[in-house]
Amino acid sequence: MVLNNVRSSVSVIHINDNDVKEQPADFKTALSATGFGAYNFLLVLLLIPAAWANAIDLTKETFLLASAECDFQMTLIRKSLLVSAVYIGMMSSTFFWSFVTDRIQRRPLFLLGLLVDALCNIVSSLVESFYVFLLLKFITGTIVGGPFTLLSPYLSEFQSMKYNKKIATWSGFIFSWGFIIPAILAFNILPQSWSFILFERVYPSWRIYLLLCSIPSVVGFFTMLFLPESPKQLMEDGQLTKAHELLKRMYVINTRMPADTYPIKQLKLPVKNIDVEPAKTDIKKFNQTWSDIKALFDKKYLTIFFILNVLQFLIMVGCNTMRLWAPHLFIIMNNFDYSIMWNSTNNSPGMCDCLTPGIITSGLMNETHYANQTCVQWYINRNVYINSSIIASSGIGFSFIIGLFYTTKMKKRISMTFVYIFTVLCTIATNWGQVVPLLMLAGSIVVTGRITSNIIIVTNTNVIPAQLRTTAIGILTHVGNFGCIIGNFIFPIILQIHCTGTFIAIGSLLTICLLISYWIMRSKYQAPETSVS
Known part of the structure; x- marks a missing residue:
């Protein structure tokens, strides 16, 4: 409505708030209004x-x-x-x-x-x-x-x-x-x-x-x-009425207000390119993904992205290998019979002294052990699963707490340095005792893996442009899963060949991770603000 003020000769425009609310809203606006x-x-x-x-x-x-x-x-x-x-x-x-x-x-x-x-x-x-x-x-x-x-x-x-x-x-x-x-x-x-x-x-x-x-x-x-299906998906499918009813229901439950007070009265249909055929869309997406991969291996990003993948691989080899094998190692140690398997009276058996008989004598590398029907069931102690619960809860709790801490580059460097040094020391001391060192080792490696893997993802967002990050995280996930598979196959074989050497190898891998992560934290490389062509 326009009113002419005769005295001032100025036109004053009055806008009705209801006219604004009647305008179709996009997904973000409609969702924010639900509270x-x-x-x-x-x-x-x-x-x-x-x-x-x-x-x-x-x-x-x-x-x-x-x-x-x-x-x-x-x-x-x-x-x-x-x-x-x-x-x-x-x-x-x-x-x-x-x-x-x-x-x-x-x-x-x-x-x-x-x-x-x-x-x-x-x-x-x-x-x-x-x-x-x-x-x-x-x-x-x-x-x-x-x-x-x-x-x-x-x-x-x-x-x-x-x-x-x-x-x-x-x-x-x-x-x-x-x-x-x-x-x-x-x-x-x-x-x-x-x-x-x-x-x-x-x-x-x-x-x-x-x-x-x-x-x-x-x-x-x-x-x-x-x-229900998510409101965003409903809107993308053109089901604006269902999406609007869902958003109103969210508004009522969140605000405890009547549904008719929901400020958004209409929804805007998301813009889609309906002229493009699905097959052409598939080819376009494939080409885009391939272009992203080639861009990640461009000389601008190759060094830093390659190092992030190496670090992710080594971390997952150590973290998931110990997470998945620790309960079985605890069971083997709890089946160690001191009166039969240990003759020395001068000192107590170390962790590898307890593990070796359970790994070597059972003949688990071939089928003859079972063909002769000589399989003996392990005695399972409840404490084994208490230790596993401690490891799992430590990994979750500490990674969450430290995750709230590393908000700056310096704090990330401090976090990674501390957890790696602690884990390497635990690895070196593995064979100096029995259950406690294995518990500390497994727990520290799991905690280290969760913390540093999270930091790698955060670092990825700092050094890789936004339009390449989804592809980069997908590759990092594949490399991490591949590290889990390799670790699960190599760990028991090396353990059978040389127990102490197995944990020394894990400590060496984590030492390499420490050096690599320290270099990454010192690097001044940042993702460019402009997009990649």
Whole structure:
């Protein structure tokens, strides 16, 4: 409305606030108007089972190495395959999932992943063939590397920009506690003599353990059935009415105000290039990804990106190898009989003195040990799983606390230097005692791996341009998974050849990581502000 003021001869324009609110709003504006409150917290709680199912899939097999050794006739090679199967599945399915996730809504794909994961876990608790069991673990790995990666993007699409980072930090901390669940279940189940009979076959306690490990997947599946598709996905699919109703529901729950007071009355359809054919879009995305890879290997970024990948590889070799093998090493040490296996009266056996008989004498490098039916079941002490819980909780707790600390480049350098030096010292002192040094070693390596891997991701954002970071993180993830696989195969073989040399090798790797990370922290290289052509 325009009113002419005769005295001042000035035209005054009055704008009705309702006219502004009636204008169609984009996703960010509409989401910010929903506020922040109970809906956001409730969503995190409802996603916990699915997130914990993901963490359990990456951990639970390590607790089966001793319990299922005789049933599956597990040689060292078979044990290495078992703990690596999930990571092999993750690596081999990446290209497939990168193609699928761009074409299917997140919620249905996540539901499918939870269903397949639950079925794989349930069936794996019943199969008697090691190779079928291994195949199921491989399929589980493809789920971990595919649908389960959609959890964080799905959650973030319900959070406004103002609170997104904070929710991501605290939800990641809560979700990480799923890594402790397998140790807690193992503590209560694996030492028991429980068994059940199905189709005239006896199934021991470790199969019950696997059944219980499938519960988070089952609960997560049914929980996800009651959760909506994200408002962003609904808007991109053109379902503006459903998206608007969902946003109003979020507003009501967060603010406890009537739905008609939601300030956004209309939504704006996201801009899409509908003239481009899907096939041409696929070729364009492939070419863009290939261009990003070539740009990362350009001389401007090659040195720093190569060093980040080397550091990620070495860290994951040490971190995940010890995380996955520590419970089995604890069991071997707890089966050491001092009266029979140690004759010296002058000193106590060191850690490698306790490990060597369990590794060497069992003949686990070939099948003859089981062909003669001489397999002896390990005695499983509950304390083994207490130690594993301590390691897992230390890794989660310390990495979260230190993650709040390294907000500047100097603090990152201090954090990495301290954790590496502490871990290297623990590695050198490994053979000077028994359980405590192994607990310190495993715990320090896990903590080191989680902290430094997080710092590498942060460093990647500082030295790699924004348009290349997604591709760079994808490559770093692949390199890290490859490091996990290599470490799982090499560690038991070297341990059998020379126990002390194994931990000296780990200490050497971490020393190299210390030197490399210190160089990176000193480097003044920063990502350019301009985009890369």
